[in-house]
Amino acid sequence: SHVFINGQWCQPEEAVVSVFDRGFLFADGVYEVVPFYTGYPLLFDDHYERLERSLAQVGIDNPYQREEWLSICQTLAESTPEANGIVYIQVTRGAEYPRNHLPEGELTPTVMATASPWVPPVETPDPVHVEPFEDIRWLRCDIKSISLLGNIMLKQEAKKRGAFEPLLHRNGRVTEGASCNYFMVKDGCLYTPPNDELILGGITREWILELAESAGIEVKETAFSLDELMQADECFLSSSTREVQPVGTIGSTTINNGSIGPITQQLAELFRNRRPHIVQE
């Protein structure tokens, strides 16, 4: 598989960036992950728009137009031997010596993109166990920043407790996971936390909300507490790589007897029917 780096294509072992790159020194950059199903991206425009927004929020110029990004992603998707893959895009502010918090000169952003094999979730994924944690991250989680230390620390803690993902909350108010969004179903209504600065506006989250609305399911983007979530009829999480993933237990609380609930099932089916068709490997 190839690596795209600053306008060039090369082998992974040949791809190099400066040790003075601000991505390396400060995690001063943003990223995007685009899933490809048998060579077709899902919701590319939404991923592109989020990348554009992340760049604008941190004040890094977008180095390429939409069509150029799409062609980079397609070349990467086609160069992987596996049918399904994810494209990872990273843009940092660039490199400068000596190290300064504020760059002194005009920097050229460093652009890197790679593809890696990915197996889309099976048709009926087993409900997973998640563990609640206080959300220790910063207050601009809406930016898809490469600075993920908080997320990684939380993932490590969750793993220690045998959980698939942490379930993050600020003072009891549910935010999201370390790399996914959360939903709950209560009395037939689908709830997810609002798309504010405390969560990453997931492309999958937005797509699920659209699917739910078009299926006539009542939807509320409203804050809810961990306690309310524990009383939910159904719970699931979402991301580009996990699609719709049912949650069976939250800490010591079992949701829907640990089985996938009817609305979660319906949304998972809608998602599968509307994504590009895949070749199972």
Ligand code: PLP
């Ligand atoms: N929230 C966080 C913190 C994430 O890192 C991700 C994706 O990795 C998501 C939510 C889900 O976003 P998407 O559905 O666009 O993959």
